[in-house]
Amino acid sequence: MSGFEDAVAIVTGASSGIGRASAERFAAEGASVVIADVDREGGEETVERIENDGGEAMFVDVDVSDESSVEAMVEETVDTYGGLDIAHNNAGISPSYAPTADVSVEDWQQVIDINLTGVWQCLKAELPAMVESGGGAIVNTASIGGLVASGSAPYTGSKHGVVGLTKTAAVEYGGQGVRVNAICPGVVETPMQQQASEDSTEAVDAVTGAQALNWMADPAEIANAAAWLCSDESSFVTGHPLAVDGGLVAQ
Template identity: 60%
Template sequence: MNGIEGGVAIVTGGAAGIGRATAERFAAEGASVVVADIDADDLAETVDLIEADGGEATAVETDVSDADDVASLVEKTIDTYGVPDFALNNAGIEGSSAPIADQSLEDWKRVIDVNQTGVWNCLTEELAVMADNGGGAVVNMSSIAGLSAAGGAPYVASKHGVVGLTRAAAAQYGPAGVRVNAVCPGVIDTEMIDRASDEMGEETIDQIVQAKPLRRMGEPEEVASAVVWLCSDESSFVTGHPLVIDGGYMA
């Protein structure tokens, strides 16, 4: 895709699923990729996969809920490859799908700390250096749960918050040449869906899948393609947009 080759990308939550697929896609398009996650072993595997295909990648173990960790991530990116041109703020957890009254304050805080504050921490670091460097493109990971009530309440609230942060960041940093968008996937074939299936039951997940006009789960690579497109020159007039990738479920 135009505008990716030679750039620098940060991908959080890059140890598996959509994050891994996106890191691989950025590298395949010619970007140098810094892959971040708290899972050091699977993080190293993502880098190995990229390098085996001839790409350039570096792993940085990062807890996105820790502002100091995120600041260190961006600093290491600059030291290794230069100022990031692109970022996917993807790290997230699903939490429990139990009713609100059955969840604890700790359940709530854990999901918000990773899914919403984690994106905030990334944005505060990424936007500053991109704005000073003449621009860039950021994609935040929301969900169809960021546009509906599809999921546990803490998860739904966190993903709605990501959409709000995306719009605010796009409005504030557009004049500095930074575009900020979100993607809102539906049911994608990842480990997160496997865990949800264990909690909610395979029948419930299958009912959600069959409610989609395309009658299937999405693949991580399908979301990765949209993320990289949103960072490319081919989407140069797109900002502040929550892009739904759900096989038609929200329709």
């Protein structure tokens, strides 16, 4: 894929799952990648895996729900690598399911702070840096819960919000050379999904079975889509929430 050679990329939530797969793919394509996460141990492991494969990466400790932490992440990226060309805003959490009327205010607020405000704060800090670098490409991780009701109210609400933020930023920054898209994964085999299976195997089996391709995706299958959306091959695609969901929302 073209567009990664000499590029600088940030991937949030890159200590695990989809973010780690995406960071490894960006690095394999030639980008210098900032592994940004609250989990230092997992992040350092991602850096080591990339370096063992001959790639360039560094870990930055970030809490995406904290404005100054996100600003510092972008500052450190620009200071170290000289600019910012690509970002995958992927960090997120999925709480145990509860019906809408049973969700606590604390659970609601935590999911919105990380999944939705976190993506907005990343966009807020990344967009000016990308404009300054002459343009770029951003992909935000939403979910099938960003397209249809899937998961709890705060999760589905936050992910629909991510799709809305993606469209808004795409419209506002297209003229300045920045494309902004979202990916909407179905069921992906990651630690987050493992936790959901421990909470309720039946619920996870039901969603997996509702996919036309009724298996759990490998994180690399999601990273393929993220890489394409950040590459030059998708140069006329912006503001698009791409379902990478084994055909779930087609039904």
